[in-house]
Amino acid sequence: MAAQRLDGKALAATMRSEIAARVAERARAGKRAPGLAAVLVGEDPASQQYVKNKHKACQDAGLATTVHRLSASTTQAELLELVGRLNADPAVHGILVQLPLPKQIDDGAIIRAVSPNKDVDCFHPENVGLLMTGYPRFYPCTPHGVLQLLTRNGIALAGKEIVVLGRSNIVGKPVAVMLMQKATATNPAAGDATVTVAHTRTKNLADVCRRADVLIAAAGVPGVITPDMVKPGAAVVDVGTNNVDGRWLGDVHKDVESVAGWLSPVPGGVGPMTITMLLYNTLDAAKQIDG
Ligand SMILES: Nc1nc2c(c(=O)[nH]1)N[C@@H](CN(C=O)c1ccc(C(=O)N[C@@H](CCC(=O)O)C(=O)O)cc1)CN2
Numbered sequence: 001m002a003a004q005r006l007d008g009k010a011l012a013a014t015m016r017s018e019i020a021a022r023v024a025e026r027a028r029a030g031k032r033a034p035g036l037a038a039v040l041v042g043e044d045p046a047s048q049q050y051v052k053n054k055h056k057a058c059q060d061a062g063l064a065t066t067v068h069r070l071s072a073s074t075t076q077a078e079l080l081e082l083v084g085r086l087n088a089d090p091a092v093h094g095i096l097v098q099l100p101l102p103k104q105i106d107d108g109a110i111i112r113a114v115s116p117n118k119d120v121d122c123f124h125p126e127n128v129g130l131l132m133t134g135y136p137r138f139y140p141c142t143p144h145g146v147l148q149l150l151t152r153n154g155i156a157l158a159g160k161e162i163v164v165l166g167r168s169n170i171v172g173k174p175v176a177v178m179l180m181q182k183a184t185a186t187n188p189a190a191g192d193a194t195v196t197v198a199h200t201r202t203k204n205l206a207d208v209c210r211r212a213d214v215l216i217a218a219a220g221v222p223g224v225i226t227p228d229m230v231k232p233g234a235a236v237v238d239v240g241t242n243n244v245d246g247r248w249l250g251d252v253h254k255d256v257e258s259v260a261g262w263l264s265p266v267p268g269g270v271g272p273m274t275i276t277m278l279l280y281n282t283l284d285a286a287k288q289i290d291g
């Protein structure tokens with residue numbers, strides 16, 4: 001039997017209208033619109049598309065959004081100067097600097113320069129520390145999108161065996177932390193699950209993955225998860241967005257569809273949820289800053 005679809009496009013549409021309703025409510029109460037400043041350095045086509053999609057999603061939900069486009073030859077000092085101005089601007093509640101940055105710029109220096117109160121990507125070490133200790137200021141967008149996609153489709157996580165394939169700072173590490181943490185009133189997006197992180201040096205990868213009730217594929221390698229690596233009936237979340245010859249391919253091989261119980265598609269799974277959780281964080285930042 002074919003796996004049930006974890007439809008990120010549909011859930012994103014539902015959640016974006018929920019966010020739009022809350023933004024409209026704030027406007028009726030005389031509050032300023034949550035403001036997102038997106039910074040794009042260079043001409044990478046995928047990054048341009050992601051920023052365009054983020055900008056449009058913000059506009060559609062009633063957020064105030066500006067895109068700052070800088071040339072590929074921008075210096076680190078120039079970018080730091082822009083980030084400093086955005087940190088000081090009261091109309092800006094959230095700042096996102098699209099990654100990757102050109103090689104002359106140290107990503108870490110820019111991430112650390114964004115005010116932690118406006119860090120809607122949740123990349124700043126202060127926010128990573130808060131997340132790690134169970135007192136999140138924000139949740140990182142892709143990991144939060146993965147949790148929402150599972151829980152809002154009725155997939156319970158507490159006590160489950162979850163395998164995360166990938167250990168990046170943006171996805172693998174934070175999603176593993178969120179999935180293993182205890183859910184509390186101040187940390188609701190937590191899985192209470194038993195989590196294993198697998199990566200390029202993992203021995204017997206297929207055996208490890210086959211233990212999973214929930215498998216999160218975030219390796220960045222097209223088709224790396226094959227049917228023999230999946231427990232029949234497992235929920236499989238594909239975080240891979242690999243552009244191969246102009247087509248979007250996930251990390252999960254198409255034949256997994258006949259083994260998994262649930263499967264998120266690429267495109268239309270985690271990607272739209274990542275953008276939605278950015279809107280969620282920008283609204284949250286506005287609440288934290290303006291009340
Ligand atoms: N500052 C950030 N940089 C990057 C992040 C991030 O969260 N913050 N994540 C990735 C890229 N990313 C968001 O920026 C992202 C990737 C993919 C998608 C998406 O919607 N993908 C589509 C397929 C592509 C398409 O149709 O355009 C999908 O899966 O349906 C959204 C956001 C690295 N950089």
Ligand SMILES: [Mg+2]
Binds near residue numbers: 101102107
């Ligand atoms: Mg760099």
